[in-house]
Structures are given as C-alpha cells and as structure tokens.
Amino acid sequence: MDKIVTKDNMAAWLRSLREKYEMIGPVKRPDGAPEFRDIDMMPPGIIPGGIEVALDNAAWLMPPKDYLLPPTETLFTYDEKDQAEPLKVPLAGDKPRLLLGLRACDARAIRVLDHVYLDGAFADPYYAARRKGMVMVGNVCDEARWSCFCTSVGEPVEWLKDLDAVITDIGAGFVVTANTPVGESLLDSSYLSDPSDQQMNLKVAAWDKLAAIPKRPFADKLAKDFLAWDDPIWEKYARKCLGCGICSYLCPSCSCFDIQDERVAGQIERFRCRDTCQTCYFTLMPSHNPRPEKKMRMRQRLSHKFKYQPEQFDIIGCTGCGRCVELCPVNLDIRQALAEVTPNE
Amino acid sequence: MDIQEIRNKAKRLLESGEVKVVVGYERGSTESKSTPAFIESPDDVDRLIWDATCVNNLAAYAIQEAKNGGVAIIARDCDARSIVMLVQEHQLDKDAVRVIEVPDETQWADDPALPESLEERRAFWAKEFEKCTRCYACRQACPGCFCNTCFIDRIVPRWAAKRAGASDAWMFHVTRAMHQAGRCGDCRECSRVCPVGIPVHLLAREIETFVGELFDYKAGMDMDADPVLGTFTPEDPDPNEHGG
Ligand code: SF4
Ligand code: SF4
Ligand code: SF4
Ligand code: SF4
Ligand code: SF4
Numbered sequence: 001m002d003k004i005v006t007k008d009n010m011a012a013w014l015r016s017l018r019e020k021y022e023m024i025g026p027v028k029r030p031d032g033a034p035e036f037r038d039i040d041m042m043p044p045g046i047i048p049g050g051i052e053v054a055l056d057n058a059a060w061l062m063p064p065k066d067y068l069l070p071p072t073e074t075l076f077t078y079d080e081k082d083q084a085e086p087l088k089v090p091l092a093g094d095k096p097r098l099l100l101g102l103r104a105c106d107a108r109a110i111r112v113l114d115h116v117y118l119d120g121a122f123a124d125p126y127y128a129a130r131r132k133g134m135v136m137v138g139n140v141c142d143e144a145r146w147s148c149f150c151t152s153v154g155e156p157v158e159w160l161k162d163l164d165a166v167i168t169d170i171g172a173g174f175v176v177t178a179n180t181p182v183g184e185s186l187l188d189s190s191y192l193s194d195p196s197d198q199q200m201n202l203k204v205a206a207w208d209k210l211a212a213i214p215k216r217p218f219a220d221k222l223a224k225d226f227l228a229w230d231d232p233i234w235e236k237y238a239r240k241c242l243g244c245g246i247c248s249y250l251c252p253s254c255s256c257f258d259i260q261d262e263r264v265a266g267q268i269e270r271f272r273c274r275d276t277c278q279t280c281y282f283t284l285m286p287s288h289n290p291r292p293e294k295k296m297r298m299r300q301r302l303s304h305k306f307k308y309q310p311e312q313f314d315i316i317g318c319t320g321c322g323r324c325v326e327l328c329p330v331n332l333d334i335r336q337a338l339a340e341v342t343p344n345e
Numbered sequence: 346m347d348i349q350e351i352r353n354k355a356k357r358l359l360e361s362g363e364v365k366v367v368v369g370y371e372r373g374s375t376e377s378k379s380t381p382a383f384i385e386s387p388d389d390v391d392r393l394i395w396d397a398t399c400v401n402n403l404a405a406y407a408i409q410e411a412k413n414g415g416v417a418i419i420a421r422d423c424d425a426r427s428i429v430m431l432v433q434e435h436q437l438d439k440d441a442v443r444v445i446e447v448p449d450e451t452q453w454a455d456d457p458a459l460p461e462s463l464e465e466r467r468a469f470w471a472k473e474f475e476k477c478t479r480c481y482a483c484r485q486a487c488p489g490c491f492c493n494t495c496f497i498d499r500i501v502p503r504w505a506a507k508r509a510g511a512s513d514a515w516m517f518h519v520t521r522a523m524h525q526a527g528r529c530g531d532c533r534e535c536s537r538v539c540p541v542g543i544p545v546h547l548l549a550r551e552i553e554t555f556v557g558e559l560f561d562y563k564a565g566m567d568m569d570a571d572p573v574l575g576t577f578t579p580e581d582p583d584p585n586e587h588g589g
Contacts, residue, residue, distance in 0.1 A: 061540075071478060071509035146375045240381045242405060244482035246540050262506045273507045274478065281498060325374070329486055329538035330381050330401060333374035 001178040003192035004199055010174060013191035017098060021135060024067050025100035063252035063323065064099055064106050068113060068130050075126070075270045080263065091125060096133035103141055104156035104210065105148075105319035107163050109252035110136065115313040116255040135182055138163040140206050144213045147322030149335055152219040154316060157211045170202035177203070218338040222316065226343040227307045229299070237337045238294035240330045241278070247324035247332075248276035248301065253317055256282075277301055302334060346447050351419060352390040354445050358417045359387045364443055365414035368406050370399040381406065395419070395447060402532040404428045404488040407437055417443040421451065426530030426565030427488035433565070433572045434528070436491050453533065457544055470548075474514040476541040479507055483535035483545050484521060489528035489564075496520060522548035526556050527573035530565045 005013055017023065076087040117127035138160060150156040160166050164183035168175045175195055178184040195203070248254040258275040261268065275282060277300045283290055291297045309317035325333050355367040371382035371392045379398040384390055403418050404427035410416035420428060425444050431437040460466050481497070484490040496504050497517045505516035529549035536546045556562050559582045562573045
C-alpha cells in the first residue's frame with residue numbers, strides 16, 4: 001500500500017505517531033553528526049528540521065542496534081542478604097517503540113541480529129522483549145556514501161521489505177509504502193493521501209537507483225567459500241589496526257557482548273555490555289587466548305561476517321553500511337581487504 | 346614540506362639498512378583520507394604522501410615496529426614528543442627508532458571552551474561521559490597508553506565496571522588522564538578517534554598544565570630526563586597544597 005505525504009504535513013504526521021509510539025529517530029547532534037535517539041526528548045521545534053535533515057542517509061553514525069541491544073543491560077539483580085528472594089529480571093518495554101529513519105542496510109542488520117538472538121533453541125528474552133513490539137520505518141537512500149557497499153553484499157531493495165513502512169523522498173513530498181499490517185495502520189491518517197501515477201513512478205525510480213549502486217570488485221567472490229585461514233592479508237591489514245573496536249562497537253550487525261557482575265550496596269547485579277573480537281581479551285580463557293595476535297582477530301572479524309554467519313544462518317553478516325569503513329581511525333577499509341583476499345579454490 | 350624530501354630521507358634510511366621499516370602515510374581508500382603505510386623497500390617510498398589528510402600520530406606503532414628492527418617514523422612535533430616519551434619510559438630503545446620530522450600543518454579543530462567553575466566543569470564532563478561507549482579507542486590510539494594490561498581491563502582488582510554511563514566512565518577517564526602525566530604530547534588522537542566526539546584530550550592537557558606548573562616538566566622533550574611519574578624526591582611539591 002502506498003500513500004503520499006507532503007513535506008509540510010510530514011512533521012505533523014510523525015508527531016501524531018508519537019501518541020502511540022515511543023519514537024526513535026535520526027536527529028542532528030549539536031556537533032552536527034546525526035544519531036539515533038529518542039525523539040520525545042527533543043524540544044518540539046527540532047522535530048521537523050531534525051527529521052528532514054536526517055531522512056537523507058546522513059543518519060548513519062550511531063547504529064540503531066542500541067535500541068535492541070543497549071550498550072549496557074541489566075540481566076538480573078538479587079539481594080545479597082536475602083538470597084531466598086527471587087531474582088529480579090527486568091524485561092524491556094511498555095510503550096511500543098517505533099524506529100524511524102532506518103536505511104535498507106539497517107533493516108538488514110536487524111535481520112542479522114534476529115538470527116543471532118532469536119534463532120534456535122535459545123531465544124534471548126531481553127532482545128525478544130524489545131524486538132517484539134518494535135515498528136520499523138525506513139527510508140530509501142538518495143545517494144550512496146563513499147563508504148557504502150550494500151549492493152555488493154546483497155539486494156538493498158529486498159531488504160527494505162523487512163521494514164513495516166518505507167519512506168521515499170520524491171522531491172515534492174514523500175511516498176510512504178506499507179509492507180505489513182502495522183505499516184498500514186501508520187498510514188491510516190488524514191495527513192496522507194493517495195499518490196498519483198507520476199508520484200509512484202518517481203518512487204520506483206528511487207528504488208531502482210538504490211538497486212543500481214555499482215557493485216565492488218569483490219562482490220563475485222562472496223558466493224564462494226573465499227576466506228583462507230592462512231591468507232597473508234590478515235597480517236598485512238592487522239599491522240595498522242589499533243584494536244580500538246570502533247568497527248564492531250558501531251557496526252549495526254555486530255552482536256558480541258561481555259557479561260560482568262557487580263555488587264553495589266548489597267545488591268548483586270549481572271549485566272552485559274559491548275564486546276569486540278578486536279581486543280586481546282575477546283573470549284579469553286583462564287589458560288588460553290584463542291586469538292593472541294592481531295592478525296587472528298582481523299581474520300575473526302571478516303570470517304565471522306563473510307564465512308561463519310553465511311554457514312550458520314545463510315546470511316552475510318555485513319550489510320555494507322560503511323560505518324566501519326568511515327569510522328576506522330586508520331582507514332582500514334575492509335573492502336580493500338576483501339578485494340585482496342585470494343579466493344579458496 | 347616537500348614530499349620528495351620526506352621520500353628521500355625514507356629511502357636513505359632504508360637503503361643504508363639503518364631501519365627496516367618507515368612508518369608514514371599513504372593515500373587511503375578515498376581522497377579525503379590517508380592511511381598508515383609501512384614502507385620496507387626503498388622502491389616503495391613513492392607511496393608516501395604528506396598533506397592535510399595525514400593526521401594520525403604514528404608513534405602508536407613505534408613499539409610494535411621496533412620489535413622487528415629499526416623503525417623510522419614520520420612525526421610532527423607532538424608525535425615526536427610521544428616517541429621521545431616512549432624512550433624515556435624504557436618502552437623503546439633509542440637506537441631502534443629514527444624520527445623523520447615534518448612541520449605541524451594540522452588543521453586542529455577548535456577546542457570546546459571549558460566552564461570556569463568546578464561545578465560547571467563537573468557538569469560538562471558528566472554530560473560528555475554520558476555519551477562514552479567505553480570502546481577505549483581513545484586509549485588504543487594514544488601512544489602514552491602503552492601498558493600491556495590497562496587498569497580498566499583488570500578483573501582483580503576491578504576499578505570500574507564496563508558500563509555505559511557517566512559514573513563508571515568517569516573512573517576510566519580521570520585515571521587515564523592521571524596516567525598521562527608527563528606523557529601527553531597533545532597530539533589529540535584520543536579525541537580524533539572518539540566515535541562520539543568527546544574532547545578527552547582536554548583532560549590530559551589539564552594534567553600536563555599541572556605537571557608544568559608544579560614540576561617544571563614537559564612531556565617528551567628530553568630523552569635523558571627522568572619521567573615525572575617515575576621519580577620522587579622529598580622536595581616534590583604536594584598537589585594538594587596547591588589547591589589542585
Ligand atoms: S562490517 Fe562494516 S560495513 Fe559491514 S555492517 Fe558492519 S559496520 Fe557496516
Ligand atoms: S565476533 Fe567480531 S565481527 Fe563477529 S559479531 Fe562479534 S565483534 Fe562483530
Ligand atoms: S576500527 Fe580500524 S583500527 Fe579500530 S579495531 Fe577496527 S580495524 Fe582496527
Ligand atoms: S574513544 Fe570515546 S567513546 Fe570510546 S572510550 Fe574513549 S571517550 Fe569513550
Ligand atoms: S593527546 Fe590524547 S592521544 Fe595524544 S598523547 Fe595526549 S592523551 Fe594520548
């Protein structure tokens with residue numbers, strides 16, 4: 001189902017959705033960088049401007065995963081003295097959340113996270129609780145950033161179909177496409193009307209443009225089992241890696257966490273927090289470090305995304321969003337590494 | 346500075362066998378970025394570039410590269426201070442490292458103005474630390490953070506939980522700044538790499554100001570000087586008596 005909303009009505013429509021949902025969307029930080037955050041907390045005036053700015057694909061910096069996997073999350077607490085008391089397990093969410101401004105690759109990243117946290121016998125209850133009521137509204141990128149490579153790892157137009165609703169900027173207004181019943185309910189608003197054929201053509205052109213982003217030279221390799229354990233490129237690229245972890249902390253599909261315990265004022269708390277395979281402590285055992293060298297950690301990161309996750313879930317764990325490419329402080333560009341690996345025969 | 350001059354120096358150092366590798370900058374994966382280059386053959390020196398995109402403090406690689414033999418590092422003044430500091434701290438053998446000096450032409454971003462009153466400063470940092478993802482990229486990029494095991498990664502004793510939010514981040518940042526006393530050359534890498542834009546270098550700079558005032562010491566200026574954190578004399582001023 002498609003509807004059209006004028007640029008003037010956009011803010012009013014979004015504001016009306018806030019009555020039902022806690023809205024998380026891309027807004028501009030004071031330093032100019034957009035990030036995903038709670039729009040309710042923003043002063044009212046900032047909404048139209050903030051959203052207009054952020055509905056291009058400048059809204060890339062902070063990954064939306066923060067709202068499914070908070071950087072720190074309490075798993076349970078108990079009272080040190082009164083251990084007969086049951087564990088307190090806080091599960092998320094009362095008001096349903098609406099994530100706004102997701103790009104095709106962000107939608108794909110949530111699909112990857114769904115596999116990790118919900119597939120198989122052990123669905124993660126914390127993730128599941130957040131994920132359950134979550135409504136996902138995305139938009140179609142107008143331009144690829146220099147760092148993007150979504151079409152090299154999949155089909156972004158297909159990924160858009162994972163969203164409840166998709167907003168396409170057609171210049172004079174936005175075409176909003178509902179993919180699910182929840183999406184249709186969002187479109188049930190007097191601020192929206194039926195689009196003309198010409199407006200629909202513009203929408204299709206925008207989706208075609210997304211699909212036509214040129215593929216990178218390594219794209220053909222991805223169908224094969226192409227990462228070799230002893231490829232010399234691991235060492236070559238790892239040499240300049242600082243082990244800073246930015247590439248996984250800000251990766252929308254990286255899912256690793258550490259678990260720590262803490263005792264504060266008689267309360268024992270177990271919480272989880274972000275972890276990354278790019279530090280020497282990752283999966284460290286009392287007697288053994290499985291990846292003592294940087295090259296092994298580099299190999300882990302790429303292999304997890306391009307080999308292990310395809311084997312495990314039949315999905316490439318990288319969405320080509322370009323965050324790691326753009327944010328790596330030493331410009332370690334995984335696209336160059338992927339182009340350079342010698343494919344396994 | 347002329348790039349050819351840098352390349353010639355690199356070439357001479359490699360040809361003479363004085364160093365095994367020159368660490369400099371080459372064009373990154375896009376025009377607006379450079380990336381660290383490890384040049385091991387005199388034939389490769391033409392890969393080296395020197396322009397406004399060259400911003401990393403390459404002293405971060407000094408310890409790693411010196412392990413494989415001599416290393417020459419292209420360094421601005423602040424980066425060279427890191428290298429000198431590492432020699433002072435006995436992390437680096439001074440015979441294993443050469444500095445190829447380049448002028449500091451960095452377009453430094455403006456520093457945010459810190460409020461005057463202690464109260465407001467506390468609020469300023471609390472707000473900044475609230476954003477901290479605890480990725481520790483600031484530490485990883487900092488040449489002064491050379492410990493094998495950082496205090497913050499220790500489980501026993503544990504100094505702070507690896508929790509997002511200001512209160513635990515506070516412990517990390519303030520301690521890291523203290524550990525930079527006499528080590529920080531003001532390269533601002535810590536702030537440059539921070540993915541959420543926290544101006545962490547201002548903390549270390551504040552400590553350096555105290556170190557200068559109290560001990561008449563500046564980080565990384567003299568290879569033979571004893572590092573200020575590593576020395577004690579009964580005459581040392583007590584920061585507490587200086588309203589610090
Ligand atoms: S690996 Fe990089 S490009 Fe791929 S999803 Fe993660 S941040 Fe994006
Ligand atoms: S193993 Fe590494 S690449 Fe894979 S999800 Fe974890 S941090 Fe990301
Ligand atoms: S962001 Fe770059 S330097 Fe940092 S861990 Fe990842 S690859 Fe290494
Ligand atoms: S780099 Fe920034 S976000 Fe990461 S630990 Fe340092 S201050 Fe925090
Ligand atoms: S400015 Fe930051 S990165 Fe540079 S030496 Fe000082 S503390 Fe370290």
